[in-house]
Amino acid sequence: MTSNQFMFLLFSAVIVIFSILTVTSRRILRAATFLLFVLVSTAGLYFLLKYNYLAAIQLTLYAGGIVVLIIFSILLTSHISEKLPTAGLLKKWPAALVALVGAALCIVVILQYNFPGSVVDTEVVNVRDIGNSLISYGEKGYALPFEVISVLLLAALIGAIVLAKKRKD
Amino acid sequence: MSAESLILFFIVGAFLVGIALLFSSIVPPTSTNPQKAEAYECGIPTEGLTWLQFNVGYYLFAIIFLIFDVETVFIFPWAVVMKEAGIAGFIEIVIFFFVLGLGLLYAWKKGALKWE
Amino acid sequence: MAFNIYDFTSFTQSIDEALYEWLPPFWALIVEMTIIGLVFLIGYAIIGLFLVYAERKVCAFMQNRVGPNRVGPYGIFQTIADFIKLLMKELVYIKNSDKLLFNIAPFIVIIASFMAIAAIPFAKGLHAIDFDIGIMYVIAVTSLGVVGVLLAGWSSNNKYSLIGAMRSGAQIISYELSVGLSLLTIIVLAGTMQFSEVVELQSSGWFIFKGHIPACIAFVIFLIASTAETNRGPFDLAEAESELTAGFHTEYSGIKFAFFFLAEYMNMFIVASIAATVFLGGWMPFHIGSWEGFNYVMDFIPPLFWYFGKTAFIIWLMMWFKWTFPRLRIDQLLNLEWKYLLPINLVNILIMAFIVLMGWHF
Helix, strand or coil: CCHHHHHHHHHHHHHHHHHHHHHHCCCHHHHHHHHHHHHHHHHHHHHHCCCHHHHHHHHHHHHHHHHHHHHHHHHHCCCCCCCCCCCCHHHHHHHHHHHHHHHHHHHHHHHHCCCCCCCCCCCCCCHHHHHHHHHCCCCCCCHHHHHHHHHHHHHHHHHHHHHHHHHHC | CHHHHHHHHHHHHHHHHHHHHHHHHHCCCCCCCHHHHCCCCCCCCCCCCCCCCCCHHHHHHHHHHHHHHHHHHHHHHHHHHHHHHCHHHHHHHHHHHHHHHHHHHHHHHCCCCCCC | CHHHHHCCHHHHHHHHHHHHHHCCHHHHHHHHHHHHHHHHHHHHHHHHHHHHHHHHHHHHHHCCCCCCCCCCHHHCCHHHHHHHHHHCCCCCCCCCCCHHHHHHHHHHHHHHHHHHHCCCCCCCCCCCCCCCCHHHHHHHHHCCHHHHHHHHHHHCCCHHHHHHHHHHHHHHHHHHHHHHHHHHHHHHHHCCCCHHHHHHHHHHCCHHHHCHHHHHHHHHHHHHHHHHHCCCCCCCHHHCHHHHCCHHHCCCCHHHHHHHHHHHHHHHHHHHHHHHHHCCCCCCCCCCCCCHHHHHHHCCCCHHHHHHHHHHHHHHHHHHHHCCCCCCCHHHHHHHHHHHHHHHHHHHHHHHHHHHHHCCCC
16 A cells, blocks of 8 residues: 555545534534544645645635634524534434435446546646636636636625624614 | 645644643642632632623624635735736736725725724 | 755755665655654754743843743743643643533644644755645645634633634634735745745845835735734733633643643744745845855855744744733724735735836846
8 A cells, every 4th residue: 555545545534534523413613623624634635636726725715714714603603502402213214314325326326437547647736837827818718717706706795794784783 | 745744744743732631631640629620710600601692793704804815815826927927917916906905995884894 | 056055955865865775665754754753843842942931031121120040041941840840730621611622722723833834944955845835835724723722712611711712713814814915925026935946036135125115015014914813912812811811721721721822932933934934035144136255155154043043033023012012902903904904915915016017126
């Protein structure tokens, strides 16, 4: 087993275990903490693929931004100290059934597809390349999406402020 | 190599804290006392619930922060290539900042940046 | 160039090659990792202990006192004695606290600061990781520490802790933006985020001189924002002793408290070394354009000396701030960030981009 395989298995195991803990935890802040571990190990997977820029985005935006936002929004609600009630059997069985069918479907589809073994060495994506394609406006350029993102962010900002202000009144 | 090093630094950091906590939970003498487990509020017994509902202001600042954080993430690749990009890169970032400046201005005028 | 006389690349490379020659690849990797881990662990502990001592001495100097002077000559072993004392203290658990999160919180803050140190270049060839996203990586990793602070405050089941943690969280995330944007100003000038390239580019002059006006503005903003991000005075309202006892770590005792304390000082060290590396040339000696003779003489001072000298200077500046300015209120703090630093920063980046475009930098 190469060290790359070992690290892949390690990260995947952490992601799987903490994902399950996130959805099964009865205390909402613990769930948020477990989610943090899932997001950090996902960043680890990106580092493993040598896609450093995406890994850094994952760390800054998800682990450092979204998790903090989640914690703030948990503290915004009342009754956070209570444990969530356990679901009754009537709800548990159908949920388990749906989850099993979904998982079986995914597994069948994945197993049926014949993945060709990759012979290409991992391609290192440089930040410089990303920057060049982000601002070039010719073919394979992303200048327009880059500008549209700013409009999208503006819309998100206005929406967030309108919602939060409405809530306060 | 980078992913190995990151795991290494993660493990060493966890090791540093873990070993000290382990030592501290075994070696020092302990004593039990019901007073000791009380929350420290300068000697006065604590009243009511700790986990109260918080001001919406914190949430608002977190969400504005997140939006500007997304923006910074997109500026990083631009900043790296600005030198070679020339006038096109400059015009693109002026438009980008103009739109975001509008957002900041909106938040300012709406009083979202004011602490209440 | 003469600054290559103190090049550690061949030294570290020869260790690496020797290990791979003697041992099978797997064990060589393990041994190498252990060596790196131990070196950084010891360095981390020594720097942390020294910074606590330095803080007390500088504070004493500012207030016309003597400071610690009993343990060892000039009291230099004082922090080691304190550390042993804290290690021998009982860990107290609070009624109704969330024990799991209470214990995880110090792990998160220490790991975040430890991972950030991995990317810092101490001298040529003396760094653990050299990414093409170096600066962005450090910003990303240090942003994880805030989660530890929030969890610490929440799990303590103490009102002071929770209020302190919420204030800390709002402050850290706000000022993180200014830290990132002021570093972006220099990235525009440098055209790279890799720390080794950033330092090499400053061999003909530090970026604070090369980028003149916008670089100086960015440097001042970085100093203010990083002081606030590390929760140090005058921005220490999260642990305002007079109103919140000790903020988010009120309920932490013994060695757990020591870790929060250590993380605060190490974060200060990290931001100071980033400031030294990005604005003041890192381990690069002081060079002036084409003064060959002067540059040649400067090159004989070892890079580690330059690096630690610059970092110590910035740390001293931050300590000076703490004992000079009065503490801010939370509304003043948020005003300063969102209504002054952020707009100034955005305009400053545009100015820098324009200067780079016109070629008006050195």
